[in-house]
Amino acid sequence: MSAAEPRRIVLFRHAKADWPQVSDHERPLAERGRMDAAVAGRKLADTGITFDLALCSTATRTRETWKLAVHELAHRPKTVYEERVYDASPGELIAVFNETPDDVRNVILIGHNPGVHGLADILSGTAEGDARERMERRGFPAAGFALLSFDGPWKSLEPGVATLTDYWAPAE
Template identity: 80%
Template sequence: MSVAEPRRIVLFRHAKADWPQVSDHERPLAERGRKDAPVAGRKLADSGIDLELALCSTSVRTRETWKLAVSELPQRPRTVYEERIYEASPGELIAVLNETPDDVRNVVLIGHNPGIHGLADVLAGKVEGDAGERMARRGFPTSAFAVLSFTGPWKAVEPGAATLLDYWAPSK
């Protein structure tokens, strides 16, 4: 693939987690999360984006979210569980994206707030339609995702380099 072709980054926040007496990293999904994750997966499938690579936090709730969401996609992308995504800042998430091989066109990153929302805000130098307004109004609740586009090598992902194309969040 040419680096001149548009690439897509989907930033996907994990589904609603439960609060049992376990460490934060080990928190499983709540019942609502188990319902919302497949809905988010269907919305991702409806987007028509051919996801080639999934970068997923190692936390239990992100792994469970991805397992439920990916089952709704027409094709399962290669999945890499990445410890650095857990509790990562937008800058740390950019560093992870910068390591993506240039033969990969479309990536989904499954992670946590405030990093995921912050990354969507930081990357979006431009906004199409009302996606930015909807994201500003709703925030970035569990199971929400933002779709961004940029052109160039993955090493060129930096603040302001992308266009926010779409945003989706489950109904309250």
């Protein structure tokens, strides 16, 4: 990859979870979530992005979402199950990204709301086409994702430096 090529981030919210009598961290995906996770994986594959790294919350529903989605990708990235992604604020998520090695170009984060939606809003100083309008209209439903790009090292990731280049959410 050339040094001029932007870094890309996908912020991917876990698919729809079930509500059994378990702790929040241990909630599994609902049947709808399992279907939507696979569809989201196909949409991620359609972006053509080869991810170098996946940062996934340790929660059951995020791990299950990623397991179903990654099967749709042509290349399986290195996956790090990161406890700090669970229930993280946008600022905490930025801190995780700031630790990413600079030889990593494209990262997907599989996390939770409100942190994932908040981070997409905070990072995107600009947007292409109608991506921002679609995200504002739909919110950030389960299995939705935002694609952002930015230039510079990971340590420079901060509010407003990225461009929201695409947004996708499953049908209602």
